[in-house]
Amino acid sequence: MNDDNDPNLNCPVPISDYPRILLAHGGGGKLMHQLIDRIFATAFKNPYLETRHDGAVLETGSDKIVLTTDSYVVHPLFFPGGDIGSLAVNGTVNDLAMCGARPLYLSAGFIIEEGFPMEDLWRVARSMQQAADSAGVSIVTGDTKVVDKGRGHGVFINTAGVGILEHNQVVNPGQVRAGDAVIINGDIGRHGIAIMAQREGLDFETEIESDCAPLSDSVQELIKAEIEIHCLRDLTRGGLATSLVEIAESSGRQIWLDEKTIPVRDDIRGACEILGFEACYVANEGRFTAFVAEKDAAKAVEILRTRCDWPEATVIGRVTEEMAAEVIMKSVIGAERVLDMLSGEQLPRIC
Amino acid sequence: MNDDNDPNLNCPVPISDYPRILLAHGGGGKLMHQLIDRIFATAFKNPYLETRHDGAVLETGSDKIVLTTDSYVVHPLFFPGGDIGSLAVNGTVNDLAMCGARPLYLSAGFIIEEGFPMEDLWRVARSMQQAADSAGVSIVTGDTKVVDKGRGHGVFINTAGVGILEHNQVVNPGQVRAGDAVIINGDIGRHGIAIMAQREGLDFETEIESDCAPLSDSVQELIKAEIEIHCLRDLTRGGLATSLVEIAESSGRQIWLDEKTIPVRDDIRGACEILGFEACYVANEGRFTAFVAEKDAAKAVEILRTRCDWPEATVIGRVTEEMAAEVIMKSVIGAERVLDMLSGEQLPRIC
Numbered sequence: 001m002n003d004d005n006d007p008n009l010n011c012p013v014p015i016s017d018y019p020r021i022l023l024a025h026g027g028g029g030k031l032m033h034q035l036i037d038r039i040f041a042t043a044f045k046n047p048y049l050e051t052r053h054d055g056a057v058l059e060t061g062s063d064k065i066v067l068t069t070d071s072y073v074v075h076p077l078f079f080p081g082g083d084i085g086s087l088a089v090n091g092t093v094n095d096l097a098m099c100g101a102r103p104l105y106l107s108a109g110f111i112i113e114e115g116f117p118m119e120d121l122w123r124v125a126r127s128m129q130q131a132a133d134s135a136g137v138s139i140v141t142g143d144t145k146v147v148d149k150g151r152g153h154g155v156f157i158n159t160a161g162v163g164i165l166e167h168n169q170v171v172n173p174g175q176v177r178a179g180d181a182v183i184i185n186g187d188i189g190r191h192g193i194a195i196m197a198q199r200e201g202l203d204f205e206t207e208i209e210s211d212c213a214p215l216s217d218s219v220q221e222l223i224k225a226e227i228e229i230h231c232l233r234d235l236t237r238g239g240l241a242t243s244l245v246e247i248a249e250s251s252g253r254q255i256w257l258d259e260k261t262i263p264v265r266d267d268i269r270g271a272c273e274i275l276g277f278e279a280c281y282v283a284n285e286g287r288f289t290a291f292v293a294e295k296d297a298a299k300a301v302e303i304l305r306t307r308c309d310w311p312e313a314t315v316i317g318r319v320t321e322e323m324a325a326e327v328i329m330k331s332v333i334g335a336e337r338v339l340d341m342l343s344g345e346q347l348p349r350i351c
Numbered sequence: 352m353n354d355d356n357d358p359n360l361n362c363p364v365p366i367s368d369y370p371r372i373l374l375a376h377g378g379g380g381k382l383m384h385q386l387i388d389r390i391f392a393t394a395f396k397n398p399y400l401e402t403r404h405d406g407a408v409l410e411t412g413s414d415k416i417v418l419t420t421d422s423y424v425v426h427p428l429f430f431p432g433g434d435i436g437s438l439a440v441n442g443t444v445n446d447l448a449m450c451g452a453r454p455l456y457l458s459a460g461f462i463i464e465e466g467f468p469m470e471d472l473w474r475v476a477r478s479m480q481q482a483a484d485s486a487g488v489s490i491v492t493g494d495t496k497v498v499d500k501g502r503g504h505g506v507f508i509n510t511a512g513v514g515i516l517e518h519n520q521v522v523n524p525g526q527v528r529a530g531d532a533v534i535i536n537g538d539i540g541r542h543g544i545a546i547m548a549q550r551e552g553l554d555f556e557t558e559i560e561s562d563c564a565p566l567s568d569s570v571q572e573l574i575k576a577e578i579e580i581h582c583l584r585d586l587t588r589g590g591l592a593t594s595l596v597e598i599a600e601s602s603g604r605q606i607w608l609d610e611k612t613i614p615v616r617d618d619i620r621g622a623c624e625i626l627g628f629e630a631c632y633v634a635n636e637g638r639f640t641a642f643v644a645e646k647d648a649a650k651a652v653e654i655l656r657t658r659c660d661w662p663e664a665t666v667i668g669r670v671t672e673e674m675a676a677e678v679i680m681k682s683v684i685g686a687e688r689v690l691d692m693l694s695g696e697q698l699p700r701i702c
Contacts, residue, residue, distance in 0.1 A: 065513070
């Protein structure tokens with residue numbers, strides 16, 4: 001019997017556990033994964049969703065394209081190093097890049113709260129265009145909705161992105177192999193701390209700017225150099241730790257990290273200590289990990305450092321021989337511990 | 352000098368006119384068109400946006416695909432004949448169909464208000480899947496954000512859609528020709544009245560259900576029969592009148608309508624009289640006009656009536672020889688008047 005067509009099928013998140021949506025359901029951690037698995041992946045069951053990737057690889061006639069989407073609800077709308085507009089372009093461009101695609105086109109849907117200043121909307125739209133120019137994409141179609149005052153929050157932006165796959169490398173968590181090097185392109189934690197500092201009116205000695213940046217050129221350089229890439233993942237909600245746990249769980253592989261090799265700026269480390277955060281759970285908007293065949297690791301790091309302007313790119317870990325879906329981090333003092341996904345929300349409304 | 356790169360360029364909507372966004376900026380009428388022209392089309396200037404169509408026709412490698420997007424903020428979320436989920440699928444499927452494309456894939460972005468009932472989210476997701484099944488599309492990628500209580504309104508949904516152009520007909524307002532027949536697929540005004548009745552607790556003798564439905568099969572049938580289609584437009588925000596004024600303005604052509612041929616149900620006519628609306632400005636979610644070469648008009652109507660289950664499909668007007676960007680309607684008592692776009696908002700949060 002196929003109960004897919006039974007409209008009375010019970011809600012698969014037990015109501016007694018979570019009768020209502022919590023902020024944590026959007027925080028990038030365990031509850032969000034549970035919500036996506038039990039509600040959306042169950043209702044929309046299809047093979048595209050099962051890859052658990054940043055976007056879907058699709059056949060249209062003779063081409064392979066990638067489709068991805070993200071809504072942006074960051075608050076505050078303007079922050080050091082970016083704004084909701086640059087985030088809405090770079091975030092979606094980066095999701096396409098993480099699927100190995102060359103980003104081409106974006107759509108933009110605006111949900112604007114009644115009373116939102118026209119000047120701010122113009123500022124956001126200009127920022128989107130500048131980010132689109134930098135990333136080499138065009139914003140080709142859009143939609144505008146206005147909701148009653150008190151039923152939105154300034155402006156929410158959704159972008160969907162279309163990119164094209166121009167190579168035969170399959171890049172997704174299922175391709176991760178024992179021995180793969182885990183490479184990061186730079187220091188972590190800046191976006192989350194920049195938002196938090198702005199939101200809470202915290203003053204650090206140096207202004208902390210978001211790392212918001214497009215990653216598509218970097219990925220294209222790696223592909224052009226024929227680096228054997230197995231998986232790519234940007235380190236947004238939930239940070240480095242959560243994204244690696246996702247990959248460990250999807251691939252069934254054990255990932256081993258060396259904490260002392262993970263670049264963290266001193267001011268970020270200090271801010272994390274004050275705020276009680278761990279840098280590896282803080283959101284980034286211009287950082288990614290590449291899982292690369294061992295033989296190509298040194299070359300990949302070299303390309304990121306010299307051709308892509310990521311001087312701190314480095315190997316931070318390895319995929320082990322163990323078939324254990326977990327991430328183990330050797331701390332700076334040498335102790336080993338299993339990393340978990342972010343549970344609940346650390347910083348809501350971060351993207 | 353290219354001032355496209357000047358970040359200080361002044362906001363092109365004069366601030367003294369509209370310093371803040373009004374609900375009417377999302378109502379589908381004049382103010383929304385002004386906002387889109389002056390803010391978004393100015394900031395994102397590119398040839399794709401200039402076609403002023405429901406979606407963008409794009410080249411990816413060797414294929415022609417269409418990308419479109421819409422956000423759905425309808426309130427109430429559940430209404431007779433549909434809900435925000437079925438609307439979010441059909442609305443975007445229909446935008447693809449109006450570009451002459453065969454809809455293939457959708458993305459879905461959810462912005463959920465903290466505290467939203469889990470059961471309602473499940474109900475919406477199931478409704479989306481049922482609508483996707485009916486329209487023959489797959490929901491292949493998605494995103495979930497949660498906003499603080501009082502900063503959203505239950506759930507907002509964005510869908511973006513990708514379709515493929517499998518024929519060489521160019522379908523857009525620029526193709527409209529003198530002599531073209533304007534064909535409608537059924538009676539108008541149901542969706543707007545259904546929402547309004549639900550929102551205001553109005554009780555009519557018969558329950559008025561939204562006309563929410565996918566239109567892609569109907570368009571595919573017309574294309575398969577080699578009907579010479581010049582333009583297609585769904586009759587959503589702003590209704591029949593606003594959508595025809597848009598086409599008249601984009602094409603520079605005069606459109607002549609005969610009011611007595613436009614199908615309106617008696618209960619809708621009655622509700623419009625009570626509420627002070629004109630049916631031709633009320634939103635629909637399963638109605639479209641096709642601008643078809645004169646020679647194919649009778650055949651197109653026949654196909655819609657017999658093969659597509661639209662028994663009321665009919666010719667409601669013609670494109671005249673006049674190069675005047677206007678819509679003229681001959682009323683039931685024989686008087687002629689120029690139709691204007693909806694000015695301001697008639698019914699906000701309708702889709």
